[in-house]
Amino acid sequence: MSSTKPLNKNLTLSIRLVLSFLFLLSAVAKLYPSPYFALTTFEIKQLLPMGFSEVTASYFSRTLIGCELALGILLLQPHFYKRLVLPMSFLILFIFSAHLSYDILTNGNSGNCGCFGSLLPMSPLQALIKNIIAMGLIGLLYAKTDKLKDKMNFSFVSSITFASILAVYLVGPLKKAQTVIQDQPEIEMNDNSNNSTTVIDTVGVKVAADNTTIKDIKVEEVVPKIDEPKKRKSGFSNFFADIDKGRKILCFFAPGCDHCKETAKELTQLKKQVADFPDLKIVFMDEEPELIPDFFAFAGAKYSYQIADIATFWKSLGSTKDTPGVFYLWNGNIMKEYDGINEKKFKMTEFKSIVSKTYKELK
Numbered sequence: 001m002s003s004t005k006p007l008n009k010n011l012t013l014s015i016r017l018v019l020s021f022l023f024l025l026s027a028v029a030k031l032y033p034s035p036y037f038a039l040t041t042f043e044i045k046q047l048l049p050m051g052f053s054e055v056t057a058s059y060f061s062r063t064l065i066g067c068e069l070a071l072g073i074l075l076l077q078p079h080f081y082k083r084l085v086l087p088m089s090f091l092i093l094f095i096f097s098a099h100l101s102y103d104i105l106t107n108g109n110s111g112n113c114g115c116f117g118s119l120l121p122m123s124p125l126q127a128l129i130k131n132i133i134a135m136g137l138i139g140l141l142y143a144k145t146d147k148l149k150d151k152m153n154f155s156f157v158s159s160i161t162f163a164s165i166l167a168v169y170l171v172g173p174l175k176k177a178q179t180v181i182q183d184q185p186e187i188e189m190n191d192n193s194n195n196s197t198t199v200i201d202t203v204g205v206k207v208a209a210d211n212t213t214i215k216d217i218k219v220e221e222v223v224p225k226i227d228e229p230k231k232r233k234s235g236f237s238n239f240f241a242d243i244d245k246g247r248k249i250l251c252f253f254a255p256g257c258d259h260c261k262e263t264a265k266e267l268t269q270l271k272k273q274v275a276d277f278p279d280l281k282i283v284f285m286d287e288e289p290e291l292i293p294d295f296f297a298f299a300g301a302k303y304s305y306q307i308a309d310i311a312t313f314w315k316s317l318g319s320t321k322d323t324p325g326v327f328y329l330w331n332g333n334i335m336k337e338y339d340g341i342n343e344k345k346f347k348m349t350e351f352k353s354i355v356s357k358t359y360k361e362l363k
Contacts, residue, residue, distance in 0.1 A: 020072045239306045249327070
């Protein structure tokens with residue numbers, strides 16, 4: 001007869017319900033607001049920086065979320081409860097916690113850890129505290145549960161697990177990442193880049209006073225060199241062929257993002273205020289593209305744009321960056337960049353000062 005003193009039944013049920021809810025919420029949140037968007041974002045921002053390849057990240061993300069979903073269900077049933085379900089629940093939280101601890105030590109306590117996707121953004125420290133509390137509850141249940149009360153239907157446990165993993169693959173099927181570039185008519189805008197130094201050769205004719213000698217004289221007229229940075233490749237020419245010519249503003253926006261719309265509206269206001277405002281172009285994420293007309297209506301102007309699939313969008317913007325993203329380019333050189341809604345967010349007044357300066361002033 002076991003000497004383990006069980007917890008109060010109501011307390012045990014409450015703890016199991018809380019743990020089950022956390023695992024189910026974690027799984028569902030990683031599929032919000034749409035499975036393909038959420039999974040791709042999780043892979044690009046969380047898994048690829050850890051060393052996963054794009055292929056392994058696609059399989060790992062779906063399998064991991066399927067396991068979380070399965071554990072959320074299995075925590076409420078009696079089969080292999082102490083022998084397998086509680087240890088696996090503790091193990092997966094321990095692995096997450098180890099990663100979060102490393103992330104905090106190397107990158108600080110910034111950004112969204114991705115535990116609950118974009119549904120409930122959490123800092124790495126908040127997620128670590130949540131995991132430690134959850135592991136404590138699992139440890140309490142393990143210590144106070146008699147394994148002899150485990151039912152032993154392994155087929156039931158494995159069926160729930162495989163069904164959960166399969167469900168994630170069905171709602172978020174694997175897709176080959178392809179850049180979706182839609183040719184849109186470019187808005188005619190003045191190109192004030194003045195990129196080149198012009199040298200004009202002319203041939204003059206000098207006639208002697210006695211009209212007997214004629215000499216061809218080469219006259220060289222040199223336009224003063226323009227103050228601008230040397231040309232380089234920004235890496236964005238796959239979206240716009242002329243992006244590295246002169247002064248450009250390249251924005252990375254999601255059509256349904258309120259912060260992106262506000263940023264676009266502010267840029268439209270600046271365009272009216274600043275003489276020789278740089279040519280503005282937009283790369284939209286292929287998420288809710290039907291909202292693009294409404295986006296431009298809110299912004300107060302329509303700009304030349306392209307649409308990129310979610311994976312290409314994040315890789316081009318940067319896996320550690322977030323929307324809205326704004327790059328000020330000059331001959332392919334990144335003069336200023338903004339991203340997200342925190343300390344690196346777009347600042348209208350600051351940007352107005354920057355785009356009004358000469359290259360010499362910027363240096």
